[in-house]
Amino acid sequence: SRLCRGRDFQIHRVLTAFNSAVTGEREILLERYLEGWDELVKFLESLGTVIGFISQEVKGKLGLVRELRRGAPATEEEEEGGDPYRTLRSMMAHELRAGLVDFRRQSLSGCRTLLRLHRALHWLQLFLRAVGRSSAGDSMGALCSVAYNQALAPYHSWLLRQAVGVALVALPDRAEFFRIVCGVEEAEEEKGEREREGRQLLERTVLAITRVYNITQEAYQANGMLDLP
Ligand code: 1PX
Numbered sequence: 705s706r707l708c709r710g711r712d713f714q715i716h717r718v719l720t721a722f723n724s725a726v727t728g729e730r731e732i733l734l735e736r737y738l739e740g741w742d743e744l745v746k747f748l749e750s751l752g753t754v755i756g757f758i759s760q761e762v763k764g765k766l767g768l769v770r771e772l773r774r775g776a777p778a779t780e781e782e783e784e785g786g787d788p789y790r791t792l793r794s795m796m797a798h799e800l801r802a803g804l805v806d807f808r809r810q811s812l813s814g815c816r817t818l819l820r821l822h823r824a825l826h827w828l829q830l831f832l833r834a835v836g837r838s839s840a841g842d843s844m845g846a847l848c849s850v851a852y853n854q855a856l857a858p859y860h861s862w863l864l865r866q867a868v869g870v871a872l873v874a875l876p877d878r879a880e881f882f883r884i885v886c887g888v889e890e891a892e893e894e895k896g897e898r899e900r901e902g903r904q905l906l907e908r909t910v911l912a913i914t915r916v917y918n919i920t921q922e923a924y925q926a927n928g929m930l931d932l933p
Contacts (some may be wrong), residue, residue: 713746715885715905722912730919732792734773737916738766741821744828747884754874757867762824765817772814789814792920796927809933816932822920827855829913835881836906844881845872 721740725733741762748759773789776798788798795814799805804813830851838847849872857865876884886902924930 713750715909717743719909719912722916725916732919734789741766751874754871765821768817769814792923815929819932823856825917827851829917830855832910836903842878844875844878848872
């Protein structure tokens with residue numbers, strides 16, 4: 705039912721995960737990063753079947769990185785830190801050293817897989833920022849597609865872009881969106897307060913995502929990996 709939509713999703717868990725993904729040395733902890741995405745998947749899953757192919761895509765990518773992580777024994781050089789998939793930089797170093805990163809053909813490396821999630825995080829950053837600045841009556845679908853056209857569409861085929869266009873129709877409206885972000889139904893007189901709290905949480909989440917996005921972007925740039933096929 706509409707009341708149950710997004711019941712399991714908690715935006716503060718997104719905030720906590722992405723905030724704690726960044727260490728004092730500006731490293732990205734992969735497990736925290738993936739946990740942030742786990743929570744976003746819950747949101748996607750609450751939107752129903754039309755959006756289903758998008759959550760399947762995200763879950764597939766998350767599963768792939770986790771599988772690589774489980775299957776990777778630390779080499780002697782890496783022994784000290786143990787898990788080569790502990791941070792983004794250690795993953796990059798490990799996969800480069802092991803020859804797992806293919807710069808010419810599509811591969812199943814963690815680097816190219818996470819790059820897809822990274823681009824999607826750019827979309828999310830733009831979208832959530834726009835939502836935070838929106839006012840009653842603004843169309844979520846429109847905000848979503850402006851962000852999509854800027855951040856993701858350039859990497860997607862014509863056919864996929866059409867499918868995304870169709871999926872956007874299934875987005876909740878603005879009020880519903882804020883209900884999911886701020887919590888379930890509230891008494892009428894508490895609504896204003898809840899929306900303010902929700903907006904604040906949204907703002908902090910955008911900041912956390914932006915920080916993770918910028919550090920990740922630097923790491924990909926430094927390794928010449930921004931265009932991995
Ligand atoms: C507080 C609210 C939170 C809202 C959370 C929403 C998170 C949504 C994240 C969308 C993630 C999309 C991942 C896309 C990864 C990707 O680009 N994959 C493509 C390339 O991969 P490949 O392995 O082939 O190189 C892949 O081909 C794409 C598959 C289909 C995904 C299409 C994504 C469209 C996203 C934009 C619309 C999202 C609507 C969400 C509603 C809030």
